[in-house]
Amino acid sequence: MSFTKPDFRRLRLALLLWGGLSVAAGSCTKEPSPQPEAPVAAETHLVSSTLIGEYSPTVLASRVSGIPLVGALVRYPIKVYKLTYTTRNTDGQQVTASGAILVPVSTQALPLLSYQHGTINPADEERAPSYYRSSSEVYSAVSVLASTGYVVVAPDYIGYGASKALPHPYEHAPSLASASLDMMRATKEFCQKEKVALNKKNFLLGYSEGGYATMALHKLIEEQFPAEFAVTASAPGAGAYHKTAFATYILNSNQPLNFLSSYVWVLDTYNRVYNINRPLAYYFNQPWAGQLQADPFSEVPEQPSQLFTNGFRTSVLNNTDAAMAAAFRDNDIYDWQPKAPLALFHGTADDYVPYFNSEDAYKAMRARGASQVTLHPIQGGNHFTSVAQYTLEALGFISQY
Secondary structure, eight states, X not given: OOOOHHHHHHHHHHHHHHSSOOOOOOOOSSSSOOOOOOOOGGGOXXXXXXXXXXXXXXXXXXXXXXXXXXXXGOOSOEEEEEEXXXXXXXXXXXXXXXXXXXXXXXXXXXXXXXXXXXOXXXXXXXXXXXXXXXTSTTTTHHHHHHHTTOEEEEEOOTTSGGGTTSOOOTTOHHHHHHHHHHHHHHHHHHHHHHTOOEEEEEEEEEETHHHHHHHHHHHHHHHHOTTTOOOOEEEEESOOOOHHHHHHHXXXXXXOOTTHHHHHHHHHHHHHHTTOOOOHHXXXXXXXXXXXXXXXXXXXXXXXXXXXXXXHHHHHHTTOOHHHHHHHHHTOOSSSOOOSOEEEEEETTOSSSOTHHHHHHHHHHHHTTOTTEEEEEETTOOTTTTHHHHHHHHHHHHTTO
């Protein structure tokens, strides 16, 4: 699924304005997916570290000069490094991935904060954290966050940076989580090697695809590796956590949807990762099936009934497509019981990743007894206009801990 060009212009405008936290979307295999095996700490190793630069508080404050009060938060100079590390791809094969870490220049023991970025079109892959360009989410507001006293871990994900030759598994929860966790592990190794003192606090942040990745990472850590990293608190924003309901929403819609191209990317990812391997003509009407075959990021119509074949729509809506239903379920991460404090942020008028994703997660988690889960509606905010309030409120939330 691709973004149309207008989608990316809107996204870039929001990111340049607020300096971070961008957007994202929402068989006859017998079991769900070939997915990454649960990462094992012993097999994850830091491959390399390269200093990108050191930046003073004055320089960092100048990057957020258009954002009231944020520049006043800077405290420490930071050093930024590119790390490469080993992780597992969706087929279980070991690959070398990359990311950036932002390290405050301080002798104090500091908390770790894993920041999961939003959607990046592969054509703009230099916006990935390890490039540390001005167009990157980590360059401005997230760098100020590091300057306040957090060692920020920012994975590129598979498909960007050192692994850019591989397709990005867009909105695939298991690999987003494992690539992020393995980056945290590599960062711990780096800090031990460079004598950067860490305390025992671990925070998780991210918006849109980053919000979805944050939720997946929190779930993976608490369910499989609680002794390795204890989550202190997490604040995912505007993630597509309820994939099954989201698919029904899209395919049942009689209204134009502005972001159908990114939903196509999700569908293409699941078709590949879960070895469903149907031809595109099964999912999409012509001429778009042919266009997407030639260019997966070509523009598509906004009307679901115009884009998707009637057979595919009917099979999902009638729940007769067992293979795709299993893929959606494998990526549903809304219904589990987190133990650490978790704040869900979402614009109530989000027309890209509908608000019900966070509302469903809140209700399901509270029903399971998760007493420290809170829902923070951003009244009237859409996917882009909510970024600013999410940024400030999420930072306020984690600062309590």
